[in-house]
Amino acid sequence: MAVKYIQIAADLANKIKHEQYAAGDFLPSEPTLSQLYNVSRETIRKALTELAGAGLIQKIQGKGSVVINAARIAFPVSNIESFDELNKQKQMHAATKIIELTDARVPFTISKHLSLTETAATYVKRLRLINHEPIVVDEDYILKKYVPQISPQQAQSSLYHYFEHDLGLEIDYATKTITVEPASASVIKQLQLTNTNLVVVVRSLTYLKDTSFFQYTISQHRPDKFKFVDFAHRKNKNGGLIL
Amino acid sequence: MAVKYIQIAADLANKIKHEQYAAGDFLPSEPTLSQLYNVSRETIRKALTELAGAGLIQKIQGKGSVVINAARIAFPVSNIESFDELNKQKQMHAATKIIELTDARVPFTISKHLSLTETAATYVKRLRLINHEPIVVDEDYILKKYVPQISPQQAQSSLYHYFEHDLGLEIDYATKTITVEPASASVIKQLQLTNTNLVVVVRSLTYLKDTSFFQYTISQHRPDKFKFVDFAHRKNKNGGLIL
DNA sequence: TGTTGACACTTGTCTATACAAGAACTATAA
C-alpha cells in the first residue's frame, strides 16, 4: 500500500458509504482527524479535498465538512439507462460485433486542428448490443505510433483493457462533445431505428499521460438508450480568473 | 486583491494565453517559479494544480508541467453551436418569453428522493429564442424558502444574476442528466419542431454552498441546436479507491 | 430589549524543510 492521504480518503469514503458518517452530518474537524489518523493536518486536508472532488463531502469554511446525500450524486431523474449502466448489471448480455477493421488515416479535420505529424491509424467500427438489441455504433481511430497492431480478438473484447493493462499505455484525459444528428442510412439499419433518424453522437479525443494525442472515437447512440450524468462544482469560487 | 496562488495561477494562465509559454513547452520548474514569484514551492504547486484542473497544463512526475494545446480544450469537432456559445456572440439577438409563472410544489419524484421537508416553490416556464428562432424551453422550480418572490421582470432577465448578485445566494454545485426523449405536443409547437418529435432534455438539481437543495430545472432543447462539451481527466490515478 | 464585542472554534492560506519517486543523462564496466 502506498500514499497516506489516499488511504485516509478511502477509509473516510468507506465510513460514509456505511453511514458511519451519515448524510448531513459534519465530519470531525481537521485537527481532530489529524489526531485520529496520527498525521499532519495538511495530509488530512488533501484527503478531504479528494472527497470533496468526488462529491462525497462539502467543505464550508468556518463550519466544517458536511457529508452529502449519496442519492444526489447520480440521481436517476430519468428512468432511461445508459450503455455503461446496463453493462454493469451482470444479468445483462453484452456483445460486440466487428463491422470493419482496417488501416486508415485520422480524419483531416482532426489532424489539421491538432497539427498531427503522424496520422497512420487503425480504424475499427463496431456494433454494441445489449440483450441482442443494437445500442451503439462505435468508430475508433487509434494511432499506429502507439498501437501498431489490433487483432479481431482484441477488438472483440475491451480495447481499453488491452491498451492500459497489456500495452501499459497511460490514458490521462479526454475531451468529449455530445450532439444530436441525423444518422446515415447504414447506421439507421444497424441500430434498427424506426421512429426517428436521429442519433446521439459522442465524439471524444483521448490523450496520454505525456499529452500526446492517441485516439479519436465517434459513438452513435440510439437516442432512446442514451443517458449522460454529470456532477459539476460551480466554476471558480475565486472569481474564475482562469480562462 | 487576495490570494497568492490564485494570482499566480491567473498570471500563468495569462502568459499561456498570450503564448509566452507556448503549447508543448514546459513551464519553469517548481523551484524556479518559486524564486520568480518569491513564494514557497507549495504555493506554486497550488497554482499549478488550478491550471491542471482547468486543463491548461499537464503535470508529469519527474519531467515537469507541459502547456496543453488550447485547441484541445473545447475542440469544435462538430459545427453545431450551443445556446451558450450563440449567446456569447454579441451580434446574436437573444430573447426570453415567459410562458408561465406560478406557485407550485417541487415534483414528488424529486422531493421524495431528496427527502425534502419544504416543497413550496415558484414555477417558471420560459421559451428562449436566438435570432427569433425558438431554441430551448426551460422549466424551473425554485424553492420559496430561499427566493420568496420572483417577478415577471426578473424572470425575463437572468435568474442566476438575480440569485447570486442581488440575493447573495451562493450556488455551489449541480448534478445534470442528459437524455433524448419525445416531446409533448405543446413543446413541439413552441420549439417549432418539424422533422422530429425528439428533444434533448437536460435535468439539473442545483445546491447551495451549505449543501441545501435549491432549484430543479428541466431544459428541453431543439436537437439540431444542442451541443455539450466535456473535458474530463481520467478517474483516479491512484486506483480509484474512492466510490 | 437589543446590539456590540470578545472569544473559541472551524476551514483557508502560506512558509520552510525533508525525503520519496520518476525521468534523463553520463560515465563506467562487461
Place this chain on the structure above:
DNA sequence: TTATAGTTCTTGTATAGACAAGTGTCAACA
C-alpha cells in the same frame, strides 16, 4: 557496443508551525 549504475534534474508526499478568515456563542453594555 551494450548494459549498468550513479548523479542530478524533475514532481509527489509529508511534516510542524503560523496567521487569516468565516461562523457561532455568549457575556457585557447601552
